Amino acid sequence: MRPCGVYNVTYSQDRAVVRTKLQLGWLIGLFIFIFTLPLFSKEYLLTLGILTGITVISLHGLNILLGYTGQLSLGHAAFMAVGGFTAVNLVVEFNIPFLLAIVGGGLVTAMVGILFGAPSLRIKGFYLVMATLAAHYVIFFIIHRWERIGGFIGKLAPPANIGPLLLDTTAKFYLLVTIIAIVGTYFALNVPRSNTGRAFIAVRDQDIAAMILGINVSHYKLLAFGISSFYAGVAGGLYAFYFGIAHTQFFSLTQAVWFLGMLIVGGLGSTLGPIFGAIFFQLINELSSRAGPVILKMLPGIGETAASQLANIFWAVVILFFIIKEPRGINHTWVVLKNLYRLHPFSRKY
């Protein structure tokens, strides 16, 4: 972080992702921490790391669609389900290598996403939410009725492998998810810095004005749906292989609502937002599973089923709190804190 009064003087400085030596140091430190985590941490922590990584991948996709292009979608969980079922079926039925199957799942999901994103050409906002809600149920119906690809009972996934290397331990799978999440983050970081990303932002801010500027709005809306669904498909494939089964239960409508919530809590339209949101979500889940038994002891009249609902209740309250009090999310708070530090003696709270 540079102190105030130091400006970019060359284009390459202006474009740089890593701007200072301190930032580079932090980044290298973070990478070392992430990649050496399996050496000294417990299995449980790695499990949380895997879930967070998969969620980050999925949220980056939703962020490109909602945060940059401004298209509301409730179909994200269903798109993840498409990716999961496709990847598992590619491996089981067609003997395609695991990594290729994950990418293939992403591509198929991108096509499905473009298909169900087509109503966005005519409608927006609330009506698009309705169309994607319908898409969620239609996709689930097709998966449930199509017995060959899994149906109601889901489809068992074989253990993942890359060539001769079998990803049989949590640590190995953790490393794979982490690498994919980092690649996904790098791509998501560069989307708003590219021509395409600027077109996305123009469509979000005012689509009619964007059209007048010569931006092909339909093309960019569908492209956003495609990229977003590709992310969702990859995340869904990883999810299915991690749990060893592709099942629609993992990808319920509640999950789709939570994805939107995580994005709001993390911060819309920023690269850090999805990461903050995913980590915060896991923290809340942890909190509810730890605090659940304690709370239930204090309220003896309530049945044991309450424990399973507690995470939902906690997270719904957190989302409502953030929407009302800080709709710009954790990322905004983080930026404010950074600026307070950067401008130190002259900073003021705002």
Added chain:
Amino acid sequence: MSNVFQTFANGITLGLIYALVAIPIVLVYKASKVFNFAHGGLMLFGGFILYMFMCQLGLPLWWSLLFSIVGSGIVGYIIQRIVLTPLIGQPILSLILATMALLVLLNSLALAVWGVTPCSFPSMLPKGSLMLGPIKVGKPDIIITIFIAAILGLIGIFVNYTKYGLAMMVTSEEHLLAQSLGIRVKTIFALAWIIGAVLATASGFFVGYKLALSEYLPEVALRSFAVVLLGGLESVPGVIVAGLIMGNIEAFVNFYLGDSIAGIGGVAPYIALLIIMIFKPYGLFGWVRIERV
């Protein structure tokens, strides 16, 4: 041929229930321009409140009806006061996500307090069925239909002839205009949410009586969104027409395709919704908005 009439009758019963579920959504939308995704949660929560008074505390029917109306009204007011008042003027994403979070919150609260095992109301309506010409109609269905028709009539009278109903209509046209006429817009918002919650309890009771109080009850509300959009977001009579159409679509799809493709009836409203969204997004009776930059 009689099968077709039979299916038609089933469709009408189903359609009236859809209309009853959909009407509070329209009322709330008309008054406060908030599409209430949380309606299914309110239905489940209200249904469970009624269940608690009637079956767990053993109060007589009329007292438990009164208490549950008051209770669900309070729930509606609290939601409007705490969650939706601060969100006036916020972008549509905030409103949509807030009501969705409320949906999950209400569902989870209801399931946490009353358990996930489905509860059913004791049967209090006469059993058996009547033959109306070639059509066989269950007696409970007839009584429920009469009740729903009565409720719909009451809503119609309230909206069109009472002071608060008229104030609600003005508010739905334009908030500033309503304020300049001396209408308290916030009171109208609160009133709309209270009515929405009470009607949600009523529909939760009817749906719960026909099926059971379980976590699948909010799915009925999600399906009735298709009814709201077919009728148009702003029209109460439109919703009744759309409810009857949608009920018949579901009944007939079930009748003709239900044997070969199980569960197609449940997904038919969503397919209809997708088609409506592509060809007529403002519904049959809704207002077509002209967008200005």
